[in-house]
Amino acid sequence: MAVFDIAGTTVEEHGAVYQALRRAVEAAGATPGDDDIERWMGADKRAAIRALLASAPARAGEDPAGIDAAEVEQIFLDFRDRLEAAYQARPPMPIPGVVEAFGTLRARGIRIALTTGFDRSVVGPLLASLGWDGGLLDAVVCADDVPAGRPAPYMIFRAMELTGATAVARVLVAGDTVRDLRAGTNAGAGIVVGVLTGQVGASVLGAVRHTHLLASVADIPALVTGPTC
Known part of the structure; x- marks a missing residue:
């Protein structure tokens, strides 16, 4: 196999998934650098969102596991909408x-x-x-x-x-x-x-x-x- x-x-x-991920977490207040995004390439997107949210300056030291699941889901849906728009504009x-x-x-x-x-x-x-x-x-x-x-x-x-x-x-x-x-x-x-x-x-x-x-x-x-x- x-x-x-x-x-x-x-x-x-065309890198749309990571552009959409970055923009979704930035809209939620996180400020990921290129290294942060690269670290989560290939990961489950909800897990990536949790980790990137925890890196936001306003949430310094917060345990990603403690971030509210509803908040993660809301950002995931924003990510999915952004990705869908990107795929419509430039089909994979x-x-x-x-x-x-x-x-x-x-x-x-x-x-x-x-x-x-x-x-x-x-x-x-x-x-x-x-x-x-x-x-x-x-x-x-x-x-x-x-x-x-x-x-x-x-x-x-x-x-x-x-x-x-x-x-x-x-x-x-x-x-x-x-x-x-x-x-x-x-x-x-x-x-x-x-x-x-x-x-x-x-x-x-x-x-x-x-x-x-x-x-x-x-x-x-x-x-x-x-x-x-």
């Missing part, structure tokens, strides 16, 4: 070579799963807009499907359950963020690939445990010659 992130890994969305597109890579892998008997820090309300319309909701994928796991998002390995394990994969050492995980790579390593995946199509550079991804660092998902079929799981 091969497990891929969505935004920045398989889908080009498959990263070049990704659909072909999926086809090559599936032809070799490798099941394809997507995992994401988005929840189902964002992912459903996104995949429909790409035409990826009609059999291209074997499983899609969202942050709200598991107890904790990346770097916890639970989305990968859930994808294994959904596809019937049983040997984690024969699973490939690919993503464009530090959290993607850490989730793959925490899961025990045999192949953990960082791709450079997102917002994180090679120097940052290269400093995190991985097995391969590639320009794009399009290069992944060359790594495998048969079923991974």
Whole structure:
């Protein structure tokens, strides 16, 4: 089985998700820097909102876990509205070579799963807009499907359950963020690939445990010659 992130890994969305996240938490009074945003790339978006809110000067020292859930949800809905507007203005597109890579892998008997820090309300319309909701994928796991998002390995394990994969050492995980790579390593995946199509550079991804660092998902079929799981 091969497990891929969505935004920045398989889908080009021009950094809209992190622009929307930044603007939503800024509207709520937080002042995140670029490093703060990068630290939460690939994370469950509600968890990211909690942490970024706690970094606001007016909330110095506040425990993110103590932030009111209703406040987090209100900011999440603002984030989702901003992201939807951004996607309408500039629709996401498959990263070049990704659909072909999926086809090559599936032809070799490798099941394809997507995992994401988005929840189902964002992912459903996104995949429909790409035409990826009609059999291209074997499983899609969202942050709200598991107890904790990346770097916890639970989305990968859930994808294994959904596809019937049983040997984690024969699973490939690919993503464009530090959290993607850490989730793959925490899961025990045999192949953990960082791709450079997102917002994180090679120097940052290269400093995190991985097995391969590639320009794009399009290069992944060359790594495998048969079923991974």
